[in-house]
Amino acid sequence: MKTCLVVDDSKVIRKVARHILEALHFNVEEAGDGREALDRCQAGKLPDVILLDWNMPVMSGMEFLRSLGSSDFAQRPKVVFCTTENDVAHIRAAIEAGADEYMMKPFDRETLESKLQLVGVA
Amino acid sequence: MAIARLFEQATGQTLSQDRFWRIGTTLMPFCRARGIDSFDQLALTLERSADRELSLDMIDALLNNETSFFRDAGVFAQIGQALLPRLAAARQRERRLRIWSAACSTGQEAYSLAMLFAEQGDRWAGWRIDIVGSDISRSAVEQARSGLYTQFEVQRGLPIRQLIAWFDPVLDQGWRVKPQLAAYVAFQRHNLLGPPPAGGRFDLILCRNALLYFSPERRHQMLEGLALAIAPDGGLLLGAGETVQGSARFVADAELPMVYRPAASRTVPHAA
Numbered sequence: 001m002k003t004c005l006v007v008d009d010s011k012v013i014r015k016v017a018r019h020i021l022e023a024l025h026f027n028v029e030e031a032g033d034g035r036e037a038l039d040r041c042q043a044g045k046l047p048d049v050i051l052l053d054w055n056m057p058v059m060s061g062m063e064f065l066r067s068l069g070s071s072d073f074a075q076r077p078k079v080v081f082c083t084t085e086n087d088v089a090h091i092r093a094a095i096e097a098g099a100d101e102y103m104m105k106p107f108d109r110e111t112l113e114s115k116l117q118l119v120g121v122a
Numbered sequence: 123m124a125i126a127r128l129f130e131q132a133t134g135q136t137l138s139q140d141r142f143w144r145i146g147t148t149l150m151p152f153c154r155a156r157g158i159d160s161f162d163q164l165a166l167t168l169e170r171s172a173d174r175e176l177s178l179d180m181i182d183a184l185l186n187n188e189t190s191f192f193r194d195a196g197v198f199a200q201i202g203q204a205l206l207p208r209l210a211a212a213r214q215r216e217r218r219l220r221i222w223s224a225a226c227s228t229g230q231e232a233y234s235l236a237m238l239f240a241e242q243g244d245r246w247a248g249w250r251i252d253i254v255g256s257d258i259s260r261s262a263v264e265q266a267r268s269g270l271y272t273q274f275e276v277q278r279g280l281p282i283r284q285l286i287a288w289f290d291p292v293l294d295q296g297w298r299v300k301p302q303l304a305a306y307v308a309f310q311r312h313n314l315l316g317p318p319p320a321g322g323r324f325d326l327i328l329c330r331n332a333l334l335y336f337s338p339e340r341r342h343q344m345l346e347g348l349a350l351a352i353a354p355d356g357g358l359l360l361g362a363g364e365t366v367q368g369s370a371r372f373v374a375d376a377e378l379p380m381v382y383r384p385a386a387s388r389t390v391p392h393a394a
Contacts, residue, residue, distance in 0.1 A: 086273070088286050095283065102282040104273050111277040117195070118281050 002121055003027040005047040007037040007064065008082070009056040013105075017051055017082075020109045024122060034059030038067050047077050049121045051112075052099070054083035054090070062097055069098045078119040082107065124165035125149065129184050132177060133258055134315040134343075135335040137184065144184060152183045182261045186335070189227040191280035192234045194362065197330075197380065202238050204378055205357055209325050210245070212355055218250045222324040222351065225314060225332035226255040229266025229307070230275070233299055235328075236306035237284055254319050256312035266309045269299030314344050318351030325353050330361035338368060345369040349384060358382040 004026045006017045018028045029047060031037035033056040041047075050068075054061040065079060080101040081094045091102050100119045103111060116122035125145055126137040137145070149161060156176075158164050168177055192198050213219055223232040232255035239251050257263050265271075276285055276297045289297040312319060314332060327348055333341050349371035352358055358372055359381055366372040366382050375381035 086291070088291060091282060091286050099282075103277060107277065108274065111274060114190070114278045118279075 001025060001027045002048040003029060004116075004121075005029045005031060005037060005040065005050045005077070007031045007034060007050060007056070007061065008053040009033055010053070013053070013082075017112070020112050023109070024113055024116070033057055034061060034064030034067075037064055038071075041068065041073070041077070042071065046073060046075065049078040049080060049116065049119060051080050051082045051103075054081065054085050054094075062093070065094070065097045065099060078121055080115050080119060123161075124169075125161050125180075125184075128165060128168050128177075129181065132181050133185070134313065134340050135185075136337050136340075144186075148183045149180070152180065178260050182259050185259045185262070187227045187259060187262050188331075189230050190278035191230045191276070191284075193231065193279055193330075195279070197359065198234060198238065200378060200381075201235070201326075201359070205326060205359075205381070206238065209357075213325065217248055219252070219326070220322060220324045220353075221251070221253045222319065222327045222329075223253060223255040224312075224327060224329040224348070226257050226262075226266065226309070226328075227259070228257075228262045228271075228275075229255050229269070229309060230271075230279070231255070231328060231330070232266065232307045232309070233269070233288075233303060234279075236303050237288055239306060240288065240303055241284075251306055252321070253307045254321070254324075255307055255309040256319060257309075258311065258313050260311055263309050263311045269304050270296055271298075272296040314347065315340060316347070318347055323353040323356065324351050325356045326359070327352055327356065328359045330359065331364070333360065333364045342368050345371055348372075352384055354384055354386075356384065358384075 004021050006014050006028060008014050009032050014030050021028045031040060035058045038059065052061045052064065061081060068076065078100045079098065080103055081099045082103045082105060084105045086104045094102050101115045103115045113122060123142065129135065129137050153164055158167065168180065209219055221235055223235060226232050232253050235253050239246050255266055270292060273296055276289060285297065288300050288303045290300055292298050310319060329348060333344065336344060345366055348358060362380060371385055372382040373385050375383055
């Protein structure tokens, strides 16, 4: 079973994502901000894929992504940005920072499943 | 059921018993919006009047327009890696390719094909590439022509890099296909049981997930039409699980799954 780490400061979004991901047979882990997510990864709990919000307290999605990129992981997890920042400039910035895919909120099961397929984990 | 009969008369598609649920879920709001009390009244109105608009709207409401960009990614990989190189070699002199996305619904398949060409601009420089998208649904063809897709539609099957490369955001509406991509594609309303689109034979025809909606007799009729439309060395791509069973016009490609080629022993007159 593959693991998805959902990084979002909204409990509601985490709950919705968990509901969909569990139906898609993923093991789901949660983090409320980028720092918490990075600590998990650096402690060796590397997921297969990370669903990453942009705006979060303590550490934003972009800061997390840059830290992840500079870390020395044997196998870097796939990263799907998942945010309400839906303009081309934000999308480009996320791709340049190393995001594998980008999902615009709101999303549904089909959207999330499609993005997971595109990054090769579903 | 009278509605199912009228739908079949208009489209040739069989609304089988297991799809009757669709009548209830889609036609109920359709009738309510038009002040029609029941499905029987709708059927009577359609039979007694020559209300073409109502008939077209009813057809649109009952059709299954399920589609997405790069639907079945493996199929598009096969087109890009095997079919297009084969066609490029065969048409090296003419430097022209005609591709038909038949029963294309709202156009995502046709635009996905266009992206395959647009992303290999150098390879296809000097070629004329014509992609024809067709569907029986008036509203689907209108959306395909507009090239405008909702945020949900562009997030199904379309990688984010291709979204920002080939689409422009439209405030509060979604994303619209860029003109340079739209230039590859022309859409038309077309019934698969009618004569093929004009303009010459097609080198590649995609007709995926359409045969299943027709009776065996009409499937045969459809395949006869596709045989009229395809080039003698062209390729027909069907959906997973669909076959040309019952038609002597096509044979399975020896190398590529879901691809059929015109049977060499039969000569078919050229399409208009």
